[in-house]
Amino acid sequence: MIRSVIKGVGAYLPEKVLTNEDISKFVDTSDEWIFGRTGIKQRHIAADDQLTSDLAYHASMEAIKDAGIAASEIDLIILATSTPDQVFPSTAVKLQDKLRIKSGAAFDIHAVCSGFIYALSTADNFIRSGNYKKILVVGSETYSRILDWNDRSTCVLFGDAAGAFILESVYTEDNLLDVGIYDSIIRSDGEYREKLFCDGGPSMSGNQEHYINMDGKEVYKHAVEKQTSIVEELLEKTEIKIDDIDWFVPHQANLRILDATAKKLKLDKNKIIITVEKHANTSSASIPLAMTSAIKSGKIMRGDIVLLEAFGAGFTWGAVLLKY
Numbered sequence: 001m002i003r004s005v006i007k008g009v010g011a012y013l014p015e016k017v018l019t020n021e022d023i024s025k026f027v028d029t030s031d032e033w034i035f036g037r038t039g040i041k042q043r044h045i046a047a048d049d050q051l052t053s054d055l056a057y058h059a060s061m062e063a064i065k066d067a068g069i070a071a072s073e074i075d076l077i078i079l080a081t082s083t084p085d086q087v088f089p090s091t092a093v094k095l096q097d098k099l100r101i102k103s104g105a106a107f108d109i110h111a112v113c114s115g116f117i118y119a120l121s122t123a124d125n126f127i128r129s130g131n132y133k134k135i136l137v138v139g140s141e142t143y144s145r146i147l148d149w150n151d152r153s154t155c156v157l158f159g160d161a162a163g164a165f166i167l168e169s170v171y172t173e174d175n176l177l178d179v180g181i182y183d184s185i186i187r188s189d190g191e192y193r194e195k196l197f198c199d200g201g202p203s204m205s206g207n208q209e210h211y212i213n214m215d216g217k218e219v220y221k222h223a224v225e226k227q228t229s230i231v232e233e234l235l236e237k238t239e240i241k242i243d244d245i246d247w248f249v250p251h252q253a254n255l256r257i258l259d260a261t262a263k264k265l266k267l268d269k270n271k272i273i274i275t276v277e278k279h280a281n282t283s284s285a286s287i288p289l290a291m292t293s294a295i296k297s298g299k300i301m302r303g304d305i306v307l308l309e310a311f312g313a314g315f316t317w318g319a320v321l322l323k324y
């Protein structure tokens with residue numbers, strides 16, 4: 001049978017760092033409040049001339065190098081973003097051109113903070129179908145462009161970044177869960193779309209003002225509840241026990257959400273990869289960014305069983321279980 005194996009990973013963070021102290025100079029907040037409520041200390045902000053596709057390019061180049069392949073071998077690009085360069089064409093085709101890839105296909109996926117899980121799940125299914133052999137899966141965001149920098153309740157939470165995986169098709173003789181992505185589940189419930197949204201949009205209003213609006217308490221409650229239940233569902237589906245998991249790489253929204261979810265799952269806290277302190281919430285980039293930094297620092301090793309999960313606006317949520 002065919003499996004999707006992670007052949008390479010990469011990430012990119014823009015140079016400029018904005019600390020909690022920096023933000024407290026222009027809105028009424030403090031490092032104490034931000035760190036105490038979210039675990040965030042700083043975030044990276046894209047330069048004025050850097051677009052989502054530029055961040056994606058840097059992360060992709062690192063993943064391509066890590067995989068030891070040529071960009072031209074990639075036959076599909078799936079890019080998750082909720083901050084595309086423009087309404088159309090897709091950011092994925094711009095990335096395809098920046099990588100000088102002339103074959104295959106490229107498209108965007110829009111599932112906000114769950115975007116990378118949606119993209120990875122989609123890529124895995126394309127590989128299992130036998131139609132694609134090497135897929136570049138990217139999460140890239142410039143949330144600094146959709147934040148109201150006068151709104152202290154949201155501007156402190158997000159940052160800019162990109163992360164990428166190269167997935168490769170591998171043929172395995174038996175049906176055992178011995179290599180690559182074991183399985184994934186994605187879910188959504190549009191009833192909650194007004195709990196977290198970005199206003200404006202070409203069809204709705206043509207409004208040029210487009211900022212994040214959020215009911216923080218509701219998001220928190222649903223994030224913990226839905227991430228816990230989807231992980232339990234995936235573990236049951238794959239017949240893997242929570243103690244068999246070596247590393248848990250959750251979407252990095254906020255330390256309290258990570259801690260509460262791990263506690264509900266009875267997951268050893270030492271197995272959680274946490275990067276939110278340095279990067280804040282980078283939406284669809286957060287999982288590949290956290291995974292790349294954990295691999296580079298020697299935490300996640302080849303052969304480890306890794307659980308990825310995310311929750312975001314929509315609401316959308318999902319989980320992927322894999323052997324790295």
Ligand code: ACO
Pocket residue numbers: 028029030033034037038113152153154156157196214215216217219220223251253254256257281311312313
């Ligand atoms: N600095 C100082 N005070 C602030 C700030 C700030 N940055 N932001 C809000 N406050 C104030 C409020 O004005 C309020 O003041 P008041 O009592 O005088 O009215 C007080 O702090 C409490 O506000 P709440 O919104 O009730 O604060 P809460 O304890 O709920 O914490 C938080 C807010 C951190 C956003 C929390 O609700 C949360 O973690 N929610 C999850 C949201 C999240 O992570 N979203 C990310 C996107 S979704 C995703 O990726 C999963």
